[in-house]
Amino acid sequence: MNPDIVCLRDDFRLDDQPAIAASAERPALYVYVHDQSPRNGRPLGGAAKWRLYQSLKAMERRLAENGARLDVLAGPADATILALARAAGASRVLWTRRYEAAGMALDAAVKAALRERGVEGESFNGRLIREPWEFDRGDGHLPRSFSAFFRRHQSERDMPAPKPAPARLSSAPWPEGAPERAPIEALRLTTTKPDWSGELALGERPGEEGGLAALRCFVEEGLSGYASDRDLASGEATSHLSPHLRFGEVSAIRAAYVVDGVAARQRLRRDAEKFLSELGWRDFAALLLYAHPDLAAKPLRPEFERFPFREDEAAFRAWSRGETGYPIVDAGMRQLWRTGFMHNRVRLVAASFLVKHLLIDWRRGEEWFWDTLCDADPASNPMNWQWVAGSGADAAPFFRIFNPMLQAEKFDPDGAYVRRWVPELARLEAPHVHRPWNATEAALSRAGVVLGKTYPRPMVDHAAARARALAAFEEIKAEPTA
Ligand code: FAD
Secondary structure, three states, X not given: OOOEEEEOOOOOOOOOOHHHHHHOOOOEEEEXXXXXXXXXXOOOOHHHHHHHHHHHHHHHHHHHXXXXXXXXXXXXXXXXXXXXXXXXXXXXXXXXXXXXXXXXXXXXXHHHHHHHOOOEEEEEOXXXXXXXXXXXXXOOOOOOOHHHHHHHHHHOOOOOOOOOOOOOOOEOOXXXXXXXXXXXXXXXXXXXXXXXXXXXXXXXXXXXXXXXXXXXXXXXXXXXXXXXXXXXXXXXXXXXXXHHHHOOOOOHHHHHHHHHHHHHHHOOHHHHHHHHHHHHHHHHHHHHHXXXXXXXXXXXOHHHHHOOOOOOHHHHHXXXXXXXXXXXXXXXXXXXXXXXXOOHHHHHHHHHHHHHHOOOOHHHHHHHHHHHOOOOOOOHHHHHHHHHHOOOOOOOOOOOOOOHHHHHHHHOOOOHHHHHHOHHHOOOOHHHHOOHHHOOHHHHHHHOOOEOOOEOOOOOOHHHHHHHHHHHHHHHHOOOOO
């Protein structure tokens, strides 16, 4: 029997994995083709590469436990898949769809080339709850605001149901004359610039089993109270599913389905609705990327092209290393650097600080997050940065400037988050931990803090930075002169 080829890519799971389910009845080749050229989508940043390595190792084990094998190849995705299909005499090649222009174009070209050779190329939605084109009502217009999008997301039809993992799989023998396989280690995914030994993905268990366990833990411990507590920086109320969703170790449909089911039984409607709306943001980001392929490069509001951003390498470095002198920003940036993760509320505050307090281009921040987040996602990352910068479709208005101290006092009320990630402030008492510059000399000395020495003084004054940002915003509001 001619084998199927299942091309795995950001969908490293067996549960609710439609491409694998479709091939489960027959021997197949389960392949991952490593191609980091921009033709195959945005090349991964350092932390995401490290996380991909973990995902591949876990998928290799998962397939082996189920009677199958993960075959890893490296090379141009299109030529490699075509060569493999030819050598295997495959009748079908199956994959999960993506929403980036470059990747979509490559997949369309592969499908056409396969068809010419009499091979069927079949793609599936294995990534989103609803795909972008489901929102086109035939007039070519996609919703531009999240609220319009989410109304339709919820109301169109019943929530799709997840498909269980196949009972057993079988791999076809590796065909003669096929491209040569490589061990996962040969992809050199873990040799990243910084020394990320130790704490990257701290507390996380990469892979499908870890992802499903995180989902179970969330519905048992985090869901009740999610709506009210999800903004607390300690992060105990949120699911920590983002890296699992990013690499497809858990499907968004499965996450929505489990949360919905538990909420109905336990009367946690408000919490579930909030969670489902967060998954909705993830789908919305994919829709925006589909509609605006240059989402990471171009502001959705064209007037922001004229924004007078500053070039300031020293300031950018201080921000990226968590040395701004604003404890909540520094805590977030250090959590990111060390673990590849940052709590959503703190992402908002830290990103806003870069764009509004330092007037540095959001695209630089987006690239930094792209390189350091384990969950770095080609749609969610630029969408959120544009939202923070005020240049997104329905972004927060630019003139709303987060006050880092008030945000910290509200979302890290006892200072535990700051103390954890900025240990030099660990002994400062609660009212001062978010504003060390207001502490008395005696309080600082009791805590062993010497401002400007053991911990930086604020690199900009909040009120002055706010006034400067608003003045910069006035400049782009004025009509450009011809
Ligand atoms: P939960 O609160 O448990 O949410 C459940 C899931 O919903 C998340 O896992 C995520 O998949 C999705 N989600 C939640 N909030 C958002 C959001 N605002 N936008 C899109 N999806 C969301 N998320 C990424 O997955 N990848 C990114 O590259 C990314 N970059 C970001 C950059 C900035 C500047 C900001 C402000 C946010 C970014 N986010 C990104 C969104 C959000 O911060 C993370 O998804 C969230 O912190 C993950 O934690 P969690 O899984 O515990 O979230």
